[in-house]
Amino acid sequence: MKSAVVFYSLYGSTKIAAQAIAQKKGAALYELSELRGKRTGIFGFIKSGFQAVTKKKTKLADYFTDEITACGAIYIGTPIWGGMPAPAVNSFIHHNDFSGKDVYIFTLQSDPEVENMSKKAFSYLLSLIEAKGGRVKGLFPLLGSSNEAPNADSIMEQVSKKVI
Numbered sequence: 001m002k003s004a005v006v007f008y009s010l011y012g013s014t015k016i017a018a019q020a021i022a023q024k025k026g027a028a029l030y031e032l033s034e035l036r037g038k039r040t041g042i043f044g045f046i047k048s049g050f051q052a053v054t055k056k057k058t059k060l061a062d063y064f065t066d067e068i069t070a071c072g073a074i075y076i077g078t079p080i081w082g083g084m085p086a087p088a089v090n091s092f093i094h095h096n097d098f099s100g101k102d103v104y105i106f107t108l109q110s111d112p113e114v115e116n117m118s119k120k121a122f123s124y125l126l127s128l129i130e131a132k133g134g135r136v137k138g139l140f141p142l143l144g145s146s147n148e149a150p151n152a153d154s155i156m157e158q159v160s161k162k163v164i
């Protein structure tokens with residue numbers, strides 16, 4: 001069964017986790033990139049948090065629909081913003097059909113209470129994926145960096161211990 005890892009990352013923590021998962025699972029790796037919108041600086045931070053909390057979607061350069069159609073297992077990764085997934089990941093799920101596919105979700109957040117912090121996002125993503133026909137088989141909350149300097153060793157260790 002072919003597998004894919006699809007992720008969005010602003011500062012790099014989710015990207016490191018995605019690369020480690022792709023290597024561990026022998027999966028193809030696809031990065032979501034937004035067509036518009038600045039997310040850096042204080043205004044970018046406030047806008048991003050607001051959009052995530054209000055479950056906004058955003059236009060993406062590629063939704064990887066053909067690539068996803070060919071896969072049986074898909075790992076989806078997102079940073080947590082205001083307790084919720086990034087808008088790019090909402091868009092990716094809305095644009096694709098997950099019928100008959102096994103889906104695994106991994107989140108990166110800076111709050112060390114990763115289980116608590118990711119609960120709301122997991123519950124939301126689970127409902128989106130099930131509405132698109134997918135079966136959610138695993139939820140992996142991981143601790144990321146709070147800034148632009150991800151700790152690659154810590155993230156790779158968490159992936160090797162937690163992600164199945």
Ligand SMILES: Cc1cc2nc3c(=O)[nH]c(=O)nc-3n(C[C@H](O)[C@H](O)[C@H](O)COP(=O)(O)O)c2cc1C
Nearest residue numbers: 009010011012013014079081082083109110111144
């Ligand atoms: C707009 C914004 C909102 C955030 N909200 C939360 C939050 O609610 N809880 C949390 O633990 N971390 C929060 N963070 C921190 C990120 O989840 C964390 O830095 C994560 O590692 C970022 O992943 P990335 O490097 O792949 O972008 C927030 C970061 C940003 C930019």
